Amino acid sequence: MKKSIYRVFKENTSLILFVSLMLVFRSAVADWNDVPTGSMKPTIVEGDRILVNKMAYDLRLPFSQHSLFKLADPIANDIIIFESKVADKRLVKRVIGVPGDTVSMHKNQLFINQHPANYKLKSEHSGFAISQENIAGNNHLIRTQVKLGQENSNKHASFKPLTIPDGYYLVMGDNRDNSADSRVIGLVPRDEIIGRSNTVVFSLNYDNYFLPRSSRFFKSI
Secondary structure, X not given: OHHHHHHHHHHOHHHHHHHHHHHHHHHHOEEEEEOOOOOOOOOOOOOEEEEEEOOOOEEEOOOOXXXXXXXXXXXXXXXXXXXXXXXXXXXXXXXXXXXOOEEEEEOOEEEEOOEEOEEEEEEEEOOEEEEEEEEOXXXXXXXXXXXXXXXXXXXXXXXXXXXXXXXXXXXXXXXXXOOOOHHHHOOEEHHHEEEEEOEEEEEEEOOOOOEEOHHHOOEEO
């Protein structure tokens, strides 16, 4: 039995080494993540596979969440991937508030350190509106049920000022009225964050027989 195992290993050393290195790479360096929900619309849509840079913030021990060395901290506007203990699953959200920030929201309009974020209506549709939001000098699109500033039936469209403590981050989905984010699961601990994404690698259309969406391949987000 031992000779058989040794023979298999010897005959497939290159393959075993390649697979092992790939597993280590995906665990500690980079991987992709399937996005099954629309909580980050319009930036990320259902069926997108996003690239996860696992060395964006930490050098981690492979196959674990243990950080060997901190490389950086998340900043406002980063799209992060984290293992939420509260939600009991992996989530993808945008960083809105970092430690020391005071964040509030009124009718889906953010105030960070008492300064209102800048907004510009981009388009209106039946049942939702798309607006441009500027946070920390960076623009991105958000989706809401009604135009910003109008009465909203979503109870999470407004919240009182909250100061973010050390080691925690306030995150939100770009689909503001359809996202279980910090307004539901609370602040995200630093040690739950596993990486950052800024690219859609490829995308499948769940509503059209899982056909590829070539227009979203290698799309920056």
